[in-house]
Amino acid sequence: MSSKDPLFTRRTFLKGTAASIALGSVSTFPFDNLFAADFPERTIDIVVPTGAGGGADRNLRAFISVWKKYLQTEFEPGFFKGAGGQVGYETYLGKREPDCYNLLYGNMGPETIMYVLQKPNYKFPGDYVYFNRCDVDPSVIWVRKDSPFQTIEELVEEGKKRTITLSCSRLPHPASIGSLSLADATGAKFNLIPYGGGNPTVVACLTGEVDASALPMANPISTKGQARVLGVFAPSNPIPDRTDNAPAVNDVFGTNIPDLPSARAFALHTEAIEKYPERYELLKSTMRKVFDDPDYKVAIEKTGRPWEFISYADEAECMEYAANMMELAKKYEPLLTA
């Protein structure tokens, strides 16, 4: 180039300007929305509103061990227990970015009841959506194997003569509502004693501190032969061969107690769904594949949880379940709060 050549001609200046504007526009374009294929580029964080080492931990690890095959990323569970799940939910909704890289894995039943009773600083439905149910675990009343009570009728009969003590994980729980409904319907007196978690609740019943226990079915099953399930708060018993053929409570007493399962599900910020619909679709479609993967069955069986409890449900079904739980919680609010 000769020294006389101008550095910029008018044409090159205009070309350069146009190119810069185009580049600038491109850089501000919402690529995230356009290319869901780039998602996920990093680890997905999962807030669990209970402590590490419990049933939620085991089930979640089983799920993500298979899910990572389909989503091609790693997962990082974080455990935020406290106040019946309120700490976990408030942490998720208040301190985690709504970008689909942050999920919540909760127990819809007790945690929706907690929402009604404790009135935390978030809005449901509104701030988040349950969109992928992983399992359904019916609530039951059970006793230790050498208990004098062989059937639910015997327990209720005794409850008409004296107060029966029932250990429960916490008062705002579907199993607790089931027990209170049964007492209400039959005239038996049940005194619910909260132990703050599944494991101590099981121990209290096995060691005889209480007469019986109200928990999701997976808990007495995990004791491997030390427990006898007396009655199930569900239309039918999903695993009669592993629960002493325990009958449905409504069949025995002719009552109309609603179906009261615990149901673990993934939840997502509503804002994230609106902002990143492609990411949401990808999460849903890859999660769905997990349920059909034989490796998931193997992973679940390793946790000791019956495969029969594994049951997928989509957003609509999850939200309907949550709405029903809210209704029940409102109905029993005076009995479940101080």
Added chain:
Amino acid sequence: MEFTFEFLSSLFTASLSQWYVIVPAIVIGLIIGAIPGLGPANSLIILLPFTLVLNVETAMAFMVALYCSARMGAGIPAILVNIPGTAGAAATPFDGYPMSQKGLAQRALTLSFVASALGGLIASIFSIFALPLLSRVGYYFHSVEMVVVMLFGLTLIAVVSTGNTLKGLIAGVFGLLVGAIGPDHIYSAPRATFGFLELYDGVPVVAALIGVFAISEALLMTEVKSIVTDVGKVHMATQTRWAETIIGVRMAFKRWWHIVWTSFIGLGVGVVPGAGAPIAAFVAYQQSRLFSKTPEKYGTGHPEGILAPESANNGVTSGSLIPLLTLGVPGGSTAAIMLIVIQYHGITLGPRIFLDRPEFPYGVLMAMVVTYLFMVGTILPLARYMSRVTLVPTQFLAPAIISFTLVGAFAPRMYMFDMGLALVFGVIGYIARKTGYQVSAILIGVILGPYIEQYFMRALRIAEGNPMVLFSSRIGNILWVFLVLSLVAPPLIGWYKKRKADHASL
């Protein structure tokens, strides 16, 4: 299953063959135990991907070794710089730190290591032989009995307040009030949280521990050049290299019976699901002082004051695994994480395992025995070098303590809030120390308060509000009698001795 010598011998050999995971786990455990905030439970969660790929026996040997050594490690900073690594070592500085100030850190560490190893060893060997029997303890210790056990621990507030009982009681009540922050034990509703989400699950014990002990101690350190007295420095300079270690070992073995019975307190408390090392350590310290011929020496650097809590908190380790191994239900957070690994490998715990696969539960306890044997050889020689920490000038030591422990306050829950909370507790602890209020009394209240409230409220609810439930159990009533005796006997004996001495002098 035949419980023969061959069976035990094969378990011992199998555990010994896991040395390649046990030794590294001991080293990791000692380090994480010594750093406030990094307890065995959260460390095992971080290491979960590693333990899941090992075969289950190796994974259990690793986890058990880490768990036991973390208990021992927690006593190291408690003795050297008055900062317990975990709440389980909260009673260790009562006598450990005064020994360090006198230049006897090496001896104090040796006492702690021997007591921890022997206490843990005795409890785990006893557990192997009495496993079916111990699995029944949980059937007799319910909420009522645990209320009384907690009260034994709470009476320590009076013990540590010797000299100014009123200030000690005020500090203890303040601790109990702080411990009451968080969810109530019946309805799970948050209370007294001042709107802080981070307090909804209660005041984090680690942040309180770090603030009250570590930060306040570091602030005090800035007022002196060294934590060791001038006499202590002379003592450290004149002692031969290993003499203090040998003296410590001798002192510990001379008090072997003390180690034995306090380890059984740990084992007994550990077997009860939900109870743990802090309760065991406080109760053992209180009982040790009660039965001592020289109770006035406690709190001044008395060997038994180190042996009792360290032996007890290591006795807890085997006890806390018993509900897991016999019922299949974890008794604490560390056991819950072990259960994840066990279930991942398809092993079902509970009574049937003693018929189907007895080598597994007994093997876990044998891995504990081997761990404690290895631990003595690993750590005892280090006492000499660790004790040099006390000679570091406080201008370096104090800032190092504050920065390390603040990270420790953050680590368990990853909340910045906890670092701020530790600083607040640090200032409270500093003011308390400067005005003669016992910080140990505050901490006893913070740690034991939630436990006692939980058991008390549960007992009352079971009895539909009838307070007489507290006197409804035979074991509970026996414990009440012992509790009353432990409160009444020392002043009575003191009065009797004084009267006798007065008569003799006439």
